[in-house]
Amino acid sequence: DADVTQTPRNRITKTGxxxxxxxxxxxxxxxxxxxxxxxxxxxxxxxxxxxxxxxxKGEISDxxxxxxxxxxxxxxxxxxxxxxxxxxxxxxxxxxxxxxxxEQFFGPGTRLTVL
Amino acid sequence: GENVxxxxxxxxxxxxxxxxxxxxxxxxASNYFPWYKQELGKRPQLIIDIRxxxxxxxxxxxxxTLNKTAKHFSLHITETQPEDSAVYFCAAxxxxxxxxxxxxxxxxx
Numbered sequence: 001d002a003d004v005t006q007t008p009r010n011r012i013t014k015t016g017x018x019x020x021x022x023x024x025x026x027x028x029x030x031x032x033x034x035x036x037x038x039x040x041x042x043x044x045x046x047x048x049x050x051x052x053x054x055x056x057k058g059e060i061s062d063x064x065x066x067x068x069x070x071x072x073x074x075x076x077x078x079x080x081x082x083x084x085x086x087x088x089x090x091x092x093x094x095x096x097x098x099x100x101x102x103e104q105f106f107g108p109g110t111r112l113t114v115l
Numbered sequence: 116g117e118n119v120x121x122x123x124x125x126x127x128x129x130x131x132x133x134x135x136x137x138x139x140x141x142x143x144a145s146n147y148f149p150w151y152k153q154e155l156g157k158r159p160q161l162i163i164d165i166r167x168x169x170x171x172x173x174x175x176x177x178x179x180t181l182n183k184t185a186k187h188f189s190l191h192i193t194e195t196q197p198e199d200s201a202v203y204f205c206a207a208x209x210x211x212x213x214x215x216x217x218x219x220x221x222x223x224x
Contacts, residue, residue: 106160
């Protein structure tokens with residue numbers, strides 16, 4: 001089945017380290033998103049990309065950067081990790097041609113702990 | 116930008132009861148309103164959605180209603196079952212989505 005995958009699934013790192021989270025999809029979708037989930041705060045959009053040459057900041061982009069290497073790959077980087085970036089990170093994709101429905105398909109998530 | 120408020124934050128019901136979760140949004144340009152269910156340790160998954168040209172949509176035990184004038188939409192689950200226990204998120208938007216903070220639904224046998 002076409003899917004969205006994320007690596008790693010769990011990561012523990014130290015303050016100041018550079019971390020990259022990777023997302024790959026076999027759905028053939030042009031649109032990809034990175035979200036952060038904290039308990040009680042829902043899903044907050046970090047960055048999104050509507051195609052390989054399009055990158056946009058979301059509501060909480062400070063401290064993060066992204067790279068869209070190909071239609072199927074979208075990576076999230078923390079240049080210098082800090083403890084308050086400890087969270088569950090989700091990648092998602094959507095198909096803009098889905099009849100006006102912006103249904104987003106989520107990956108399994110990456111649990112990041114910054115010590 | 117869009118702002119989505121979701122209530123209640125927690126909801127406990129007995130098996131067989133109905134559950135209602137409500138959301139309000141601020142941006143009149145939003146035209147797509149999905150609801151996601153997230154079970155413990157799992158990814159969010161779409162359970163039902165509605166577009167702004169429709170006032171109500173139903174799929175078996177779940178239904179969503181939309182009032183564009185008042186900028187609010189609601190999820191209705193009837194005949195709740197223990198497997199309905201999860202966190203439910205509403206969202207609103209068009210090219211991107213803004214999510215509510217979630218409702219933890221607990222259905223007791």
